[in-house]
Amino acid sequence: MNNKLVTMAPWLAYFLIFGSLVFAGGDHTIHIASQVIILGLFAIAFNVLFGTTGLLSFGQAIFYGLGAYITGMMAKSFGGDFFVWALLIAPVAAITLSVLLGALSLRLSDVYFTMLTLAFAQLVWGICVKWSSFTGGDDGIQAIPKPELLAGGLNYYIFSFIIVTVCIYLLWRLDRSPFGAVLKGIRQNPTRISFIGLNVFRHKLLAYMISSGFTAVAGGLYAGIDKSIHPDMFVWTMSGSIILMTILGGMRSFFGPLIGVAIFILLEDVIGRSTQYWSFVIGAIMITVVLLFPKGVVGISRHFAGLFAKKGGQLDNP
Amino acid sequence: MSFEIFISQFFGGLSVAMLLFLVASGLTLIFGVAKVFNFAHGSFYMIGAYFSYQAIALFDNFWIGAVAAALGAGLVGMLLEICFIRRIAGREEEGAFQILLTYAFILILDDAVKFIWGPAYKTISKPESLAGSMDFGAVTIPTYNLFIIVLGLVIVVSAWYVLSRTKTGKIILAASTDTQMVGMLGVNVSLVMSLVFGVATAMGGLAGAMAAPLRTIAPGTGVEVIIDSLIVVVIGGLGNFWGALFAALLIGEVNAFGILWMPQWASLLSFAVMIVVLIFKPKGLFSREKGRKKI
Amino acid sequence: MTTLELRHVNKHFGGLHVSRDITMGIEQGELTAIIGPNGAGKTTLFNEITGYITPDNGSILFDGVEITGAEPENLVKMGIVRAFQVASLFIDETVYDNIYLAALAFHGKNGNIFTNRQTYKDVAEHCHFILGRLGLSGKENLKAFELSHGDQKVLDIAIALTMKPKLLLLDEPTAGMSPDERVKMTRLIRAIHEEFQLTTVFVEHDMDMVFGIADIIRVLVHGELIAEGNAEEIQKNPAVIEAYLGHEVL
Numbered sequence: 001m002n003n004k005l006v007t008m009a010p011w012l013a014y015f016l017i018f019g020s021l022v023f024a025g026g027d028h029t030i031h032i033a034s035q036v037i038i039l040g041l042f043a044i045a046f047n048v049l050f051g052t053t054g055l056l057s058f059g060q061a062i063f064y065g066l067g068a069y070i071t072g073m074m075a076k077s078f079g080g081d082f083f084v085w086a087l088l089i090a091p092v093a094a095i096t097l098s099v100l101l102g103a104l105s106l107r108l109s110d111v112y113f114t115m116l117t118l119a120f121a122q123l124v125w126g127i128c129v130k131w132s133s134f135t136g137g138d139d140g141i142q143a144i145p146k147p148e149l150l151a152g153g154l155n156y157y158i159f160s161f162i163i164v165t166v167c168i169y170l171l172w173r174l175d176r177s178p179f180g181a182v183l184k185g186i187r188q189n190p191t192r193i194s195f196i197g198l199n200v201f202r203h204k205l206l207a208y209m210i211s212s213g214f215t216a217v218a219g220g221l222y223a224g225i226d227k228s229i230h231p232d233m234f235v236w237t238m239s240g241s242i243i244l245m246t247i248l249g250g251m252r253s254f255f256g257p258l259i260g261v262a263i264f265i266l267l268e269d270v271i272g273r274s275t276q277y278w279s280f281v282i283g284a285i286m287i288t289v290v291l292l293f294p295k296g297v298v299g300i301s302r303h304f305a306g307l308f309a310k311k312g313g314q315l316d317n318p
Numbered sequence: 319m320s321f322e323i324f325i326s327q328f329f330g331g332l333s334v335a336m337l338l339f340l341v342a343s344g345l346t347l348i349f350g351v352a353k354v355f356n357f358a359h360g361s362f363y364m365i366g367a368y369f370s371y372q373a374i375a376l377f378d379n380f381w382i383g384a385v386a387a388a389l390g391a392g393l394v395g396m397l398l399e400i401c402f403i404r405r406i407a408g409r410e411e412e413g414a415f416q417i418l419l420t421y422a423f424i425l426i427l428d429d430a431v432k433f434i435w436g437p438a439y440k441t442i443s444k445p446e447s448l449a450g451s452m453d454f455g456a457v458t459i460p461t462y463n464l465f466i467i468v469l470g471l472v473i474v475v476s477a478w479y480v481l482s483r484t485k486t487g488k489i490i491l492a493a494s495t496d497t498q499m500v501g502m503l504g505v506n507v508s509l510v511m512s513l514v515f516g517v518a519t520a521m522g523g524l525a526g527a528m529a530a531p532l533r534t535i536a537p538g539t540g541v542e543v544i545i546d547s548l549i550v551v552v553i554g555g556l557g558n559f560w561g562a563l564f565a566a567l568l569i570g571e572v573n574a575f576g577i578l579w580m581p582q583w584a585s586l587l588s589f590a591v592m593i594v595v596l597i598f599k600p601k602g603l604f605s606r607e608k609g610r611k612k613i
Numbered sequence: 614m615t616t617l618e619l620r621h622v623n624k625h626f627g628g629l630h631v632s633r634d635i636t637m638g639i640e641q642g643e644l645t646a647i648i649g650p651n652g653a654g655k656t657t658l659f660n661e662i663t664g665y666i667t668p669d670n671g672s673i674l675f676d677g678v679e680i681t682g683a684e685p686e687n688l689v690k691m692g693i694v695r696a697f698q699v700a701s702l703f704i705d706e707t708v709y710d711n712i713y714l715a716a717l718a719f720h721g722k723n724g725n726i727f728t729n730r731q732t733y734k735d736v737a738e739h740c741h742f743i744l745g746r747l748g749l750s751g752k753e754n755l756k757a758f759e760l761s762h763g764d765q766k767v768l769d770i771a772i773a774l775t776m777k778p779k780l781l782l783l784d785e786p787t788a789g790m791s792p793d794e795r796v797k798m799t800r801l802i803r804a805i806h807e808e809f810q811l812t813t814v815f816v817e818h819d820m821d822m823v824f825g826i827a828d829i830i831r832v833l834v835h836g837e838l839i840a841e842g843n844a845e846e847i848q849k850n851p852a853v854i855e856a857y858l859g860h861e862v863l
């Protein structure tokens with residue numbers, strides 16, 4: 001019972017915080033909250049690769065941008081009512097592409113994998129910018145139509161909240177599933193995984209497909225926030241920011257990436273506006289986190305929780 | 319394509335290749351010896367260009383600029399190695415953290431140059447002695463390009479000489495394969511690592527200074543350069559010096575001729591080459607299929 | 614019936630000839646010890662049998678089927694399972710989860726993405742059986758890295774046994790253990806060998822243990838199989854005495 005409460009507590013906090021915003025949030029807050037949950041989904045999906053499987057991909061922005069462009073371009077061509085359908089097509093397309101890219105990059109290990117994903121991302125970004133007749137080039141795509149019902153900021157937030165929650169729930173199930181256990185095993189000891197009869201590559205590929213699919217949903221949802229998308233969604237610093245947010249929150253915890261996203265976006269809202277050297281700030285945060293707090297915010301709070309728990313234990317058994 | 323165009327594109331490609339090699343060989347050296355993937359290597363190219371710009375503004379001499387670029391970038395490189403990179407050595411998932419740490423350097427160095435020199439791009443001109451061009455019958459080649467090719471060759475040969483013919487080189491190579499053993503022989507391994515870092519980043523900085531008259535100096539160039547060098551080292555095989563040379567030549571020429579063939583898409587050709595290589599040789603063109611990790 | 618057969622297996626690492634034309638047949642139900650000095654190529658031989666590396670030439674047959682060059686995961690499914698010279702564990706997980714993961718793989722649940730991993734009764738029973746049999750009960754909630762060296766080796770073997778091997782290969786199961794732990798491990802190996810009706814091959818340096826429990830002893834020196842036979846035969850074998858000259862144990 002107590003155990004159940006512990007596992008459910010993050011969910012409770014999640015619903016309390018993001019649910020209450022529906023009633024309490026002003027326009028600006030809702031805008032920020034939309035970004036947090038959508039990027040939160042991106043980060044949690046990314047962490048299936050990074051924190052869980054130990055694969056540092058620097059190219060997940062490919063699938064984020066792809067989701068956004070598929071949704072945006074389809075809605076633009078076929079009308080606002082198609083927006084929601086496009087959100088379903090986006091992950092299918094992303095998963096298809098991920099099979100191809102994964103088959104090439106997952107054969108490589110460590111640095112090679114990371115760099116190949118980065119190179120793919122730059123390639124896709126380059127194509128997006130250069131193929132301007134199709135993608136709108138540097139300008140991106142503006143005035144993406146949405147269904148009547150999702151027009152207002154609040155309505156769109158509620159819509160995104162529902163979809164993101166379903167996705168996060170599925171990823172949460174994955175984290176606790178046999179498949180999730182195999183992925184954690186791959187991170188810790190891939191050799192042992194093959195010697196319990198499992199194919200490392202196939203499990204990695206499936207993880208990559210799943211992560212990419214959910215990332216595309218996040219990208220698609222993003223297309224509806226400001227109704228505009230741009231090639232920057234593909235660019236490598238997008239992947240870089242997601243990585244930073246993930247370790248900032250805590251890559252060893254399921255909800256850590258979401259916490260990292262929230263902190264990052266709030267900071268950006270406060271500091272990012274007042275300085276043109278925001279990258280510098282990000283870099284400084286990143287160095288601090290990597291050197292001093294590699295387990296992120298969740299790691300720090302667990303550390304303190306552990307201290308208290310130990311004290312409590314001593315009281316119980318003198 | 320006429321023969322004249324062919325030759326002039328070829329030499330153009332060669333000079334690009336040499337600049338690329340200067341950066342990529344440093345990247346591959348750091349990886350091969352210190353086992354660090356320096357994601358920020360392109361940023362040393364960028365700060366090298368800025369240092370040279372600054373020195374030329376002060377002393378009005380191209381060569382002082384080149385020296386300032388190499389020394390400045392090398393010092394910054396050693397400093398970052400000593401203050402940060404060294405401190406995460408041996409940590410679980412060190413590779414990922416190295417990439418993140420050096421990624422942070424990119425962001426910081428980009429903003430630092432913006433802060434110091436402003437967001438607008440800068441240019442410097444070729445030294446007067448090399449500003450002209452040389453005629454070879456019907457073909458005219460800028461002297462500066464020939465100079466870069468010669469400089470590149472000099473550096474290739476001297477790097478080869480140091481690494482394979484001197485005691486220093488032997489220590490460096492030994493330090494990369496058997497850190498403990500070399501440490502016991504009384505060599506200060508961490509000093510060797512810092513020096514390798516310094517030399518490699520100095521080469522990057524020098525490349526930035528040499529490229530500056532041909533391109534522009536701007537914040538963010540580090541990223542373009544690292545992507546290109548990355549392609550080179552991945553094709554050549556990380557840690558493989560000669561592989562990097564070959565791959566730099568390949569990419570340099572592919573770009574030089576690609577631009578004639580399909581101008582709009584030329585910048586994406588390098589990626590295509592890399593992907594083709596990786597499909598057939600996942601660890602680079604010159605990898606020998608290494609045995610699996612010992613268990 | 615011959616469970617494992619090696620025919621003229623050769624392997625080189627650069628100039629080093631680590632497996633020299635090795636030919637041998639291991640009968641079903643045999644408990645074989647492989648002995649030989651460090652660097653003789655014992656681990657390499659295990660790597661070849663279990664598919665971690667492929668021999669340069671020669672062939673390996675399991676139950677009469679050619680398996681040369683097959684991947685480890687497929688060989689595990691056929692029943693060739695190993696434990697490692699240095700325990701190979703999921704170091705951040707608990708003892709229970711280490712075995713549970715192996716059991717999930719054994720029961721084919723590894724691809725289940727959206728089910729809770731705690732829900733499989735048969736898998737849990739399987740784990741508890743293994744934990745109990747190997748004397749790890751009571752330690753199931755410790756993290757693998759918290760275990761003593763000896764217990765880590767036991768856990769490694771537990772993972773292997775979870776895969777219900779036909780052919781079990783143990784690489785120096787008592788390496789680095791206290792004398793007490795050695796005796797326990799020796800008994801354990803003999804016991805599980807009979808109880809699970811295994812064909813077992815183990816590498817060992819402790820001669821008391823080797824002569825105490827092995828049916829057949831095979832001696833590997835410089836990559837060459839120089840002798841095979843029971844304890845008595847091996848002790849009298851001139852080539853073995855030559856190779857071990859000065860080693861009082863023989």
Ligand SMILES: Nc1ncnc2c1ncn2[C@@H]1O[C@H](COP(=O)(O)OP(=O)(O)O)[C@@H](O)[C@H]1O
Nearest residue numbers: 609610612626631651652653654655656657658
């Ligand atoms: N993957 C490998 N690459 C190169 N040499 C290896 C490799 N694995 C083992 N060796 C060498 O092969 C020889 C035999 O090693 P090994 O089979 O581990 O011996 P043993 O287990 O009998 O002590 C040793 O000299 C070892 O250094």
Ligand SMILES: [Mg+2]
Nearest residue numbers: 655656657698
């Ligand atoms: Mg061995």
